[in-house]
Amino acid sequence: MSHPPSHPVPGAADALDPSFVVDFRAYDEDLADNQRWSTWPDIQPLMRGPRPWPDWLVTSQGAVDTELGILKTGKEADVFLVERADPLDPDTSVVMAAKRYRDTDHRTFHRAASYTEGRSVKRSRDQRALKRRSTWGRLVAAGEWAASEWSALGRCHELGLPIPYPVQINGTEILMEWISHPVDGEPETAPRLAQTRPAPGLLASYYEQLRDALATMVQAGLVHGDLSPYNVLAAGDRLVIIDLPQVVDLTGNPQGLDFLLRDCTNVCTWFRARGLEVDEQDLFGELMSHAF
Template structure:
């Protein structure tokens, strides 16, 4: 055969070369997002696809098997109520709160005919929001090493927004673990899987959540006690170089007279963050203003003195 001859008979013998796509079955979950995914998200989707082919029914009407083995686990000593058995199931009981960056759900984890515990599931959103609430200031001091990821975050691509959501979850879980170990009154952080946090439920056994401080009505003695509890918590945080960063009467809970700090994704490193002292000062003044408006006398509230004490506890001039 000459160089430019073509054997058309051989063409019929060649199988057609086409790009094939794997058929998708009706019970296979559709992909939930586009673009590059974080490693945690790839793992989560892999588990989801595997579950779609599993014919084993989840006992007790649960919504999923326990995810205890799939994520980062809380600090030791672990409370006795934390259920670590992989045979446990998680059951969704409803939505506790919806927010700009995350939704909070009530989940029951337990073994069939065995121990049960209520958990708060905080699930950060990513692609649904182009900008996280005031995240520019809070992310100071949390720079990522890989320039590609930093560019994605700064330009708010879908990948970048997912990274921001995961950064918030990682930061809040780390802060809760550190603060709980230091004795600060925060919910015990049970585990983190991707952008979901499972936390101690602050409320009653029937699923009634404890009220926010903004909803509490008490006398002057009760207010004074809650203020001193808050001061003690802020002092412990400052001693570890941290400030809440967004403190208000809406992210403090009161359960049977005990004050509990919640919503800590924006926790601020007072030293590493250039605006750390600004956030600390704002936290104190926001809280003091609320207590003053409820009738706590000025001789109890002294924001300037408290800020000075917190700076000293943090080892700052």
């Protein structure tokens, strides 16, 4: 009976097929209470952000998500800061914003019906549950708002609009790009436009950016529906539009034009109060020229 050699055979390593060589790395299975394994490898491709993926995106199967704290609370969701990093490759890490939708028992967003006109729920079981406001219906409602924002983020990204890059959706949680700006050399969350006092030149630039973004949306038949200085971040000299779950179809929603006029009013009121001569009716008329 033959036995395997007790010593390496000269030249055996040289003959090894490189395709069978595995770079094995051991990960610590124990995670802290504020950590979880990255869900990126487990979700379906359609639940991941649009390609090409940005260079900063961490897709390692061994990555860990660490919750850093709450960023803001909202009417229908809370936003947290989450760092995704591979413990064995610490140079590749990224901080993202995690928006987590609450169920209808824990939301204060009471105008949902006007935004959802013209939308449909695919499964009849889910539609019945929504009408009954059952436990399942509340979960469906939370998931529908998350799915709505995910869809809007993808569409707006496709249009080249200034929005956070959508990383992934998993249930009622959306991970997206954290919009920051440097303060004393360290990144900090970009302030809302309402918190800023821009100089005249920057103020005019901000208005042009918003006007162009609104025009692009209208050309695509979309209306933000809840645009205000509180739903826009000022990252240095550029603006980023956030909070998109209520985006409506300009013509498919019976109140689409009303939502557009309200967005124009909110924007122009803020800029006019800071010395810029703008008028919501003029802006509305200009946007409508792009619509049809």
